[in-house]
Amino acid sequence: MADRASTASDGIQLADLPNSAAKGPTKSNDPGVPGLPGLPGTSTNAAGGRAEDLSLLARAKKAAEQFGESFAFTGVMTIFTIWALFQGDIKLAATEKSADDAFEVIISILFFSFLLEIFLQSFYKDDYCAIPSWKALPDESMWDTWYRRMQIGGFYFWLDVIATLSLLLDMPWLIGQEGYETINGSSVQSARAGKASKTGARAARVVRVVRMVRLVRMAKLYKYATAAADRESKAKLKSQNGVAQADDDEMPPESKVGAAMSDLTNRRVIVLILMMLIIIPLLTSSDPDISLSLGVQLVHQLGMMNSTNPTTYQSGLNLAIANVQQRLPLLKLQFNSELVYLDPLFHDRRQEEMATYELKTGGFRTLMAYDQHDQTRQSALFSIYTTVFIVVLLISGTFFFSQDVNKLVIGPIERLVDLVRKISANPLGVEYKMLGAKEGFLEGMETTMLLTTITKIGALMRVGFGEAGASIIAKNLSESSGGKLNLMGSGVMIRSIFGFCDVRQFTDTTECLQEEVMLFVNRIAHILHSIVVQCSGAANKNIGDAFLLTWKLDEKLSPEQVSMLADQALLTFCKALIELARYQEFICNFSVAATARLFRRFPEYNVRIGCGLHVGWAIEGAIGSNRKIDASYLSPHVSATEYLESSTKAYGVSLLLSEPFFRLLSPAAAKVCRQVDRVRRSVHEEPMGLYTYDADLLINWNDPHRHQKVNPKERLQLAAKRALQQQTAGAAAPAGARRKSTAGDLHAHRKGSEAVNRRTSTALSRLPVAGGAGGLGSVNEESLEALEAGAEQSEEARLAKLKQTPTIVVAPYTQQVWTEDADIVELRHRVNDSFRGVWEQGVAAYIKGDWQKAREVFQETMRMSHNKDGPSKFLLEVIDENGGTAPTDWAGYRDEGGGGH
Numbered sequence: 001m002a003d004r005a006s007t008a009s010d011g012i013q014l015a016d017l018p019n020s021a022a023k024g025p026t027k028s029n030d031p032g033v034p035g036l037p038g039l040p041g042t043s044t045n046a047a048g049g050r051a052e053d054l055s056l057l058a059r060a061k062k063a064a065e066q067f068g069e070s071f072a073f074t075g076v077m078t079i080f081t082i083w084a085l086f087q088g089d090i091k092l093a094a095t096e097k098s099a100d101d102a103f104e105v106i107i108s109i110l111f112f113s114f115l116l117e118i119f120l121q122s123f124y125k126d127d128y129c130a131i132p133s134w135k136a137l138p139d140e141s142m143w144d145t146w147y148r149r150m151q152i153g154g155f156y157f158w159l160d161v162i163a164t165l166s167l168l169l170d171m172p173w174l175i176g177q178e179g180y181e182t183i184n185g186s187s188v189q190s191a192r193a194g195k196a197s198k199t200g201a202r203a204a205r206v207v208r209v210v211r212m213v214r215l216v217r218m219a220k221l222y223k224y225a226t227a228a229a230d231r232e233s234k235a236k237l238k239s240q241n242g243v244a245q246a247d248d249d250e251m252p253p254e255s256k257v258g259a260a261m262s263d264l265t266n267r268r269v270i271v272l273i274l275m276m277l278i279i280i281p282l283l284t285s286s287d288p289d290i291s292l293s294l295g296v297q298l299v300h301q302l303g304m305m306n307s308t309n310p311t312t313y314q315s316g317l318n319l320a321i322a323n324v325q326q327r328l329p330l331l332k333l334q335f336n337s338e339l340v341y342l343d344p345l346f347h348d349r350r351q352e353e354m355a356t357y358e359l360k361t362g363g364f365r366t367l368m369a370y371d372q373h374d375q376t377r378q379s380a381l382f383s384i385y386t387t388v389f390i391v392v393l394l395i396s397g398t399f400f401f402s403q404d405v406n407k408l409v410i411g412p413i414e415r416l417v418d419l420v421r422k423i424s425a426n427p428l429g430v431e432y433k434m435l436g437a438k439e440g441f442l443e444g445m446e447t448t449m450l451l452t453t454i455t456k457i458g459a460l461m462r463v464g465f466g467e468a469g470a471s472i473i474a475k476n477l478s479e480s481s482g483g484k485l486n487l488m489g490s491g492v493m494i495r496s497i498f499g500f501c502d503v504r505q506f507t508d509t510t511e512c513l514q515e516e517v518m519l520f521v522n523r524i525a526h527i528l529h530s531i532v533v534q535c536s537g538a539a540n541k542n543i544g545d546a547f548l549l550t551w552k553l554d555e556k557l558s559p560e561q562v563s564m565l566a567d568q569a570l571l572t573f574c575k576a577l578i579e580l581a582r583y584q585e586f587i588c589n590f591s592v593a594a595t596a597r598l599f600r601r602f603p604e605y606n607v608r609i610g611c612g613l614h615v616g617w618a619i620e621g622a623i624g625s626n627r628k629i630d631a632s633y634l635s636p637h638v639s640a641t642e643y644l645e646s647s648t649k650a651y652g653v654s655l656l657l658s659e660p661f662f663r664l665l666s667p668a669a670a671k672v673c674r675q676v677d678r679v680r681r682s683v684h685e686e687p688m689g690l691y692t693y694d695a696d697l698l699i700n701w702n703d704p705h706r707h708q709k710v711n712p713k714e715r716l717q718l719a720a721k722r723a724l725q726q727q728t729a730g731a732a733a734p735a736g737a738r739r740k741s742t743a744g745d746l747h748a749h750r751k752g753s754e755a756v757n758r759r760t761s762t763a764l765s766r767l768p769v770a771g772g773a774g775g776l777g778s779v780n781e782e783s784l785e786a787l788e789a790g791a792e793q794s795e796e797a798r799l800a801k802l803k804q805t806p807t808i809v810v811a812p813y814t815q816q817v818w819t820e821d822a823d824i825v826e827l828r829h830r831v832n833d834s835f836r837g838v839w840e841q842g843v844a845a846y847i848k849g850d851w852q853k854a855r856e857v858f859q860e861t862m863r864m865s866h867n868k869d870g871p872s873k874f875l876l877e878v879i880d881e882n883g884g885t886a887p888t889d890w891a892g893y894r895d896e897g898g899g900g901h
Contacts, residue, residue, distance in 0.1 A: 062124075064120055064123050067120070085391075088380075090384070091103045092353070096348065111164065111168075114160065121157075128157050130152075132151055261405055261410055262406070265398065265402040266398045269401050273390065291327070292370055296366065298320050298324070304364045307335070330343065330370060330371070331343040331346040332346050333367070333369075346369065352376055355372050412447035413447065415451070416451060492619070493619055494552055496553055496618060497565060497569045497613065497614070499532075499537070499573065500645045501546065501547050501549075501610065502609060502610050503524060505605075505608075508601060519590065520590075523583075523587045524587060525539075531575045531810055534808075534809070535571055536813075538552075540633065541632055548632075549569075565664075571824075574655075574693060574695070575808075575824075577655070577697065578701060579806075579808055581606070586804070608697060610654060611648065612642065612645035613641070613658065613661045614644060614657075616635060617635060618633035641658075650874055651871050652871065652873060657691040658689075659678075669815070671818070674871075675840075677875065678892060679893055679894045680893050687891075694830060699826060831865075838857060838860055839857070841853075842854045842856075842860075842861065842872075846858075847892045849892070851884060851885050852884060854875070858875055
């Protein structure tokens with residue numbers, strides 16, 4: 001674009017150039033400015049020359065900026081500013097005249113250093129000494145044009161210029177020595193002398209005001225402090241990110257609103273304080289000390305009369321001089337060219353330490369100098385105190401003026417921006433929480449409303465998009481411009497473990513529950529998602545009765561870490577089966593009408609799910625249009641996971657694992673799984689084994705004594721005790737309360753206490769009799785304890801407990817969970833090592849093609865499981881359908897794709 005503009009400006013059209021020229025100048029090989037055309041040795045045309053000048057200028061600006069903003073340069077200039085602020089007062093308060101030359105050398109160095117700083121910043125800072133365009137802008141009035149033209153330089157530019165020029169007052173070699181006060185000879189009378197003294201006092205006050213301009217240098221201290229704070233914040237960000245940034249441009253930008261408001265507030269405070277320092281002394285009225293001027297007038301009159309009549313006035317003149325010397329510290333007295341008196345200290349005093357008066361009447365001239373050394377030193381000390389006080393006032397003023405703005409506006413805005421940045425970087429890793437008044441978010445403030453809205457939107461995005469949508473959120477928040485969304489990009493290939501689970505009898509359940517089916521699904525999702533998140537996975541899709549879960553396998557993961565993720569995926573579904581059975585009453589806690597419809601159709605309804613686990617690649621991305629998208633995965637491996645879940649019904653199991661997934665499991669997890677078949681889904685896929693983790697879904701997980709190893713007699717006694725507790729609690733409840741029992745309560749009573757009562761009634765007939773033939777003596781004794789324990793559990797408390805959302809806690813994963821977790825071990829209690837050994841023989845014979853032997857083994861496993869083993873039943877059906885022998889083309893797997901064996 002630079003070459004095109006340059007060529008057009010020379011009156012040559014780019015299309016008319018030869019091919020070699022139309023291609024543009026050769027690109028630079030200089031690593032310092034990559035891709036910039038026209039560097040030395042690369043091109044000789046006009047455009048290249050201008051580009052070369054621009055690149056050299058850019059590099060020069062960059063070098064000047066690095067030098068001007070460096071810690072060393074800023075530190076030196078800060079020390080120079082502090083010295084310039086106090087050097088004049090230190091010179092008068094602590095040193096003698098002999099040290100003046102050294103002070104002048106130092107202040108001269110400071111003066112030219114500040115000039116260098118002004119020129120340097122004017123060169124590399126565009127807004128420091130900005131020169132407006134002289135050309136009138138469209139639709140701009142003449143007043144606006146001239147007002148814009150007069151805005152030369154920024155605030156800190158003029159502040160630096162004034163502060164630097166104030167140093168001239170301390171450079172007498174450049175501007176000359178201060179003169180002395182001249183009193184007109186016509187002011188003979190005391191009134192006129194007093195008037196002259198007042199005029200001199202006002203002049204001295206103006207000089208003090210001009211000297212007060214030196215305090216403008218304090219503003220430079222603020223500028224340096226701001227630069228140091230910026231460097232410190234950038235260094236803190238670098239240390240927090242743990243990345244060494246090569247360039248400040250790579251650092252996150254600071255809040256522009258905060259920087260602008262802080263800068264404007266501090267500018268106003270600086271201008272306000274300086275205006276007070278300058279204007280208040282000019283408006284202050286004080287009675288002048290006329291004793292010095294009266295002494296000069298008296299000596300001058302007597303001296304003038306003595307010059308004409310020495311005999312008469314000599315004694316009076318001597319008396320007047322002695323009286324002045326006695327009352328005032330006289331250093332020098334001179335009539336015309338005649339030196340009357342000279343104190344030895346005269347040459348040791350600075351001009352600032354003497355009050356010198358010159359009085360002329362006609363041709364007679366009197367010059368008198370008073371010693372003001374002590375007064376000057378005291379004034380310098382007070383000036384130092386005043387400067388320190390003003391510095392403290394400036395610092396505290398800027399702090400207190402900006403504190404409320406920072407707390408109520410700037411701080412909250414910067415926290416909001418930081419929250420958006422965090423969401424852009426990692427939408428799933430942000431902790432969405434409300435901030436309080438301590439952080440500036442007061443109730444009713446607009447910033448609090450914005451924080452609440454952003455927090456809710458961020459949380460909804462995280463829940464709505466899930467892990468698959470994290471990259472979509474980050475990309476659109478960080479890259480999209482103009483308020484447009486970029487959703488239709490290409491996907492990303494990932495490798496992941498996929499888990500798919502489906503709720504059994506969901507269609508019929510929906511018809512029964514109707515609008516309350518949302519409660520049903522969400523309660524199942526709460527339990528399932530709580531487990532998967534604690535097992536290092538993520539929930540992806542919720543499709544009514546089905547849930548897709550993922551465990552991404554990053555390329556950086558070691559084989560041990562991949563194996564751990566696979567174990568956790570298997571553990572997720574094992575825990576889900578357990579917790580869904582444990583919290584049946586929480587899930588099925590509906591209204592009376594919905595519960596009645598559900599249990600009328602399914603009298604013994606229990607929540608059941610089928611699950612499948614597989615591993616493979618998938619394309620992660622946004623699916624849909626700009627009107628509606630879903631962040632999900634597209635892959636045949638996702639379909640394979642759904643196939644595994646749908647096959648669980650045929651095999652009579654709750655969980656099926658693919659062979660690729662099974663290979664990822666640790667030896668401890670793989671040991672407790674068993675292969676149930678080997679299939680090929682289609683002619684385009686390789687055969688794969690199917691595995692399962694056996695689960696007994698009829699276990700009463702709410703029974704606190706199910707893990708205890710008790711003999712049959714003790715188990716029957718415990719069952720009798722629980723039955724009597726429930727019966728006693730039912731009898732103790734008021735009749736009205738019993739009439740108000742919901743259908744859900746009746747169902748829970750039917751499934752729980754009635755089932756136990758049936759088992760207990762049989763057991764009671766076999767219990768040993770403690771007090772007689774009936775055997776009820778011991779039971780009645782235990783019933784007393786049941787009454788005491790059951791009295792605390794009212795019907796209302798039980799109903800309230802049913803409505804509570806459970807908190808599912810999964811302990812950190814270790815491989816010992818497969819042998820030490822009582823729930824996990826009990827879940828597979830029907831298939832022990834003995835059963836598994838027999839089963840493996842049958843599966844080996846089945847895959848080998850020896851179906852006759854396999855049939856015998858599967859019949860044995862059916863006997864061992866009391867005809868409850870689903871895989872044994874399914875494979876026996878397969879064998880029987882083929883006449884008890886393997887097909888002639890049997891290749892060790894079943895072909896479900898119609899391609900033969």
